[in-house]
Amino acid sequence: MAxxxxxxLFASLHQDLINKFLKAYRSARPKYFFYxxxxxxxxxxxxDFWILPPLPVPGTNSGIPFSVRILDAKIDLNPxxxxxxxxxxxxxxxxxFAILLTVEICFMCGYLIxxxxxxxxxxxxxxHQPPPRQNERPHNVxxxxxxxxxxxxxxxxxxxxxxxxxxxLDAIVVKxxxxxxxxxxxxxxxxxxxxxxxxxxxxxxFALGAFGSLxxxxxxxxxxxxxKVWADIL
Amino acid sequence: MDTTxxxxxxxxxxxxxxxxxxxxxxAKTESQTWGPFFATYSVAVFLSGGTASLENAPANKLDVSxxxxxxxxxxxxxxxxxxxxPTICIPPEPICADLPLVGHVCLPQFCIPWPHASISPFxxxxxxxxxxxxFRVDDLGAQWGIDVLxxxxxxxxxxxxxxxxxxxxxxxxxxxxxxxxxxxxxLLSGLIKTVMDAFTPIVDLLLDAISGLINAVLKTLDLLNVxxxxxxxxxxxxxxFIPTNVPLLGDAPVKMTLTGLTASVLxxxxxAEGQFA
Amino acid sequence: xxxxxxxxxxxxxxxxxxxxxxxxxxxxxxxxxxxGGFQTGRIVVAGDPAPxxxxxxxxxxxxxxxxxxxFASRDSDAATTIRPNDFVVFHFGVAVHGQPxxxxxxxxxxxxxxxxxxxxxxxxxxxxxFRPGEYSYRLGKSRYQISVADHRSISEKESKKQSxxxxxxxxxxxDVSVPHGRIVAGQSAVWFIEQGEGIHIDGTLG
Numbered sequence: 001m002a003x004x005x006x007x008x009l010f011a012s013l014h015q016d017l018i019n020k021f022l023k024a025y026r027s028a029r030p031k032y033f034f035y036x037x038x039x040x041x042x043x044x045x046x047x048d049f050w051i052l053p054p055l056p057v058p059g060t061n062s063g064i065p066f067s068v069r070i071l072d073a074k075i076d077l078n079p080x081x082x083x084x085x086x087x088x089x090x091x092x093x094x095x096x097f098a099i100l101l102t103v104e105i106c107f108m109c110g111y112l113i114x115x116x117x118x119x120x121x122x123x124x125x126x127x128h129q130p131p132p133r134q135n136e137r138p139h140n141v142x143x144x145x146x147x148x149x150x151x152x153x154x155x156x157x158x159x160x161x162x163x164x165x166x167x168x169l170d171a172i173v174v175k176x177x178x179x180x181x182x183x184x185x186x187x188x189x190x191x192x193x194x195x196x197x198x199x200x201x202x203x204x205x206f207a208l209g210a211f212g213s214l215x216x217x218x219x220x221x222x223x224x225x226x227x228k229v230w231a232d233i234l
Numbered sequence: 235m236d237t238t239x240x241x242x243x244x245x246x247x248x249x250x251x252x253x254x255x256x257x258x259x260x261a262k263t264e265s266q267t268w269g270p271f272f273a274t275y276s277v278a279v280f281l282s283g284g285t286a287s288l289e290n291a292p293a294n295k296l297d298v299s300x301x302x303x304x305x306x307x308x309x310x311x312x313x314x315x316x317x318x319x320p321t322i323c324i325p326p327e328p329i330c331a332d333l334p335l336v337g338h339v340c341l342p343q344f345c346i347p348w349p350h351a352s353i354s355p356f357x358x359x360x361x362x363x364x365x366x367x368x369f370r371v372d373d374l375g376a377q378w379g380i381d382v383l384x385x386x387x388x389x390x391x392x393x394x395x396x397x398x399x400x401x402x403x404x405x406x407x408x409x410x411x412x413x414x415x416x417x418x419x420x421l422l423s424g425l426i427k428t429v430m431d432a433f434t435p436i437v438d439l440l441l442d443a444i445s446g447l448i449n450a451v452l453k454t455l456d457l458l459n460v461x462x463x464x465x466x467x468x469x470x471x472x473x474x475f476i477p478t479n480v481p482l483l484g485d486a487p488v489k490m491t492l493t494g495l496t497a498s499v500l501x502x503x504x505x506a507e508g509q510f511a
Numbered sequence: 512x513x514x515x516x517x518x519x520x521x522x523x524x525x526x527x528x529x530x531x532x533x534x535x536x537x538x539x540x541x542x543x544x545x546x547g548g549f550q551t552g553r554i555v556v557a558g559d560p561a562p563x564x565x566x567x568x569x570x571x572x573x574x575x576x577x578x579x580x581x582f583a584s585r586d587s588d589a590a591t592t593i594r595p596n597d598f599v600v601f602h603f604g605v606a607v608h609g610q611p612x613x614x615x616x617x618x619x620x621x622x623x624x625x626x627x628x629x630x631x632x633x634x635x636x637x638x639x640x641f642r643p644g645e646y647s648y649r650l651g652k653s654r655y656q657i658s659v660a661d662h663r664s665i666s667e668k669e670s671k672k673q674s675x676x677x678x679x680x681x682x683x684x685x686d687v688s689v690p691h692g693r694i695v696a697g698q699s700a701v702w703f704i705e706q707g708e709g710i711h712i713d714g715t716l717g
Contacts, residue, residue, distance in 0.1 A: 002501040003238070008245030010238070010503075017236035020490060020510055021475060028488045046484065198481050205475055207239055208492065208508065210467045226238070233248045321605050324639075324697065325674050333679075333703050335529070335633055337566040341677060341699050342525040342602035344639040416641065416662035416697030419671055 007217045008233045011206035012226040015077040036067035054113040062112035072102040077225045087173045095222045101147040110136030148173045153220035163216045166200025235507040247286045262451045270317035271436045277447045279305040288499045296367040304360035312352030318432045324417030349411045353403040361391035378495040381463035393441045512644040515714030517636040518628040519612035522603040526615050526627040527635035529598040530556045540582035540613040553590045560595035567597045575610040630710040636702045643696045648714035651685030657692040
């Protein structure tokens, strides 16, 4: 059956390529998969890991070093692969993708880094509040989380006057975190959407750069394990 | 397959016409002599138009009907009239006068130095041709190319409309040159006829030579050369999905290698499939 | 416009010399000032003289030999016998590409009988006007003119009629009988030196 459906061009990227792309992204830009406050970071800061400030500890003017590392990421385009079991209420519907992430969060307990909070520090000096006692040796404590999310493809205008195709999460589930579930879901949905936004690219890249500029005519659509677009050659 | 690209016939027409527009004009020059006549002629050729359609596998063909080949011939044709015309001395009858103390003097005649005649006609031409190309994927080193290779063809064109232009220009030139010569009187029209009778058969030879040169020029175009594939589309093997510094300054580019590409015609669409490492 | 210069003869020119005395003469048509002593032909003047003014015309036709790079006469002109008071008309055949102008030198042994560069009494210089234009020429210190009209500016009949009569100019010293001649292309002008020495007609000086 004809693919172009009345347009000049049809282009599709298969789910296998999307997952290869994730690996290539991670390899070229490791910092987008590893966020850490420096004592927890490994390698060159801002290259091998994204520098995070310490996590503030209430009642102190200090924070605990922490890190978030995406250990694994996999995308499944509609229709669902055999073996994909999304936790309710998530379902993989028409024109949707699912993303499965394994995330590791670590704290460096027993190690505090002073944080600059001018108002609190001033009050602390006036009242001679003693610094918190640290009677533990610094040690890392980590936890792994499994994250499932579904979303859809999106189109945004780019700075070159064309259109970028990207992915955006609609719903997310973080399991086995008890009462913290909705907090973590809010947190990680924001984080993953930011990451996905850093991965959008122009419709011309769907046609592997063979055409200088294209006008997006239809799509992106997710179907048959592919992201499909239709365009006209300018 | 990791990626699929399909181009409709309308899309292929757009690609084909962009490729045509990108072709530089081609020209060639040649010279020939036929007896006392010599000619230099330059042919410049330009391709445009045509309607592309696709023939499904197993043929996998791009057919272009009505490709317009237009061009012009800038010719310079000349000859020495002295090599064609007989010696004529004027005045035809001796002019004599009596000079005192000398005698009855008959003055010398003057034998006409026949001039050179040359014309520089500008001769536009155009004709259409129907072509068939086979698709192929070529390894271009740093890129994959979807190329087309033309099937042998015989362009048919008729240059006979150029003949009356050349003849009338030459007749005007010869008439102008000969009528400037005094003393020819009634001989003038006969002399013009003698020259044109000698020149007229040369015009056919000239048109044959021009026709040969047009064919030679066409062959220099990769698009029309049966041995040289013509590139329609190029794909970098190393594809940059996200460039440097996007979205943040300092971000390295994200690249993947296109390790293989196939192309065929299915449902009157050019379908290319690529595999990445 | 034509080149008009009696010192440099071209295929449009003729030079006429009357032989008054008997004798053996040689003639040459040198290109350079120094002719190298080469002779082109012989003229033997002998027998009973013709009545003065009623001499017979003899033609010597010169052609440029490209190989030998010199002017040659026809075989029949190699040796000509004429009577005293006959005249010889020196002129040219069909012009050859690259043909230079020349002058006519007539000698009797070591003596110069005539030199076309220095016209004298009873010598004649002719010029066939091929191209139209306003021709201005010097004769001694004087300047004269010949207006040559384009033959296409008059009817063919008129042009034919005019070409039958040459422009006759009689030269006495530096004076001419027709200071401003008017002819049409295809007509000749004839300068007859009634009296003079070392005369030349020069249309090339500005």
